[in-house]
Amino acid sequence: MKAVIRTFFKILRIILGPLLLLWEMLTRPQGIARQPAAQEKVDRECRDLVLYQYRTCPFCMKVRREMDRLSLNIETLDAQHAGTNRDDLVRAGGQAKVPCLKITDQAGNSQWLYESARIIEYLRGRFATA
Secondary structure (H helix, E strand, C coil), X not given: CHHHHHHHHHHHHHHHHHHHHHHHHHXXXXXXXXXXXXXXHHHHHHCCEEEEECCCCHHHHHHHHHHHHCCCCCEEEECCCCCHHHHHHHHHHCXXXXXXXXXXXXXXXXXXXXXXXXXXXHHHHHHCCC
């Protein structure tokens, strides 16, 4: 029974995944227009951020939409399948849960922020007025 349920959800992801990605592409929000110097400053600050995500995860899509709306160039790493990205997320972040925003400070210390609503709140608080 467990195998049947897994197979059902795998087929569902295969069918719905591309449709979700197409919807995301077609409904991408217009980004904030900043002065070049201000955008350069934001881009420098974004170098210390990394979003661990799954491409077709609705919560990850929600965070990516907010990144687009705020014109943020944050690196995204796919952590869905076994590999280096997923291993780093579990080892350092503590959970194989996405979305997860890795925030690295000037001293090189990292903070791992989970939950799409908390990530969006953080991004808005830090970049909405930049």
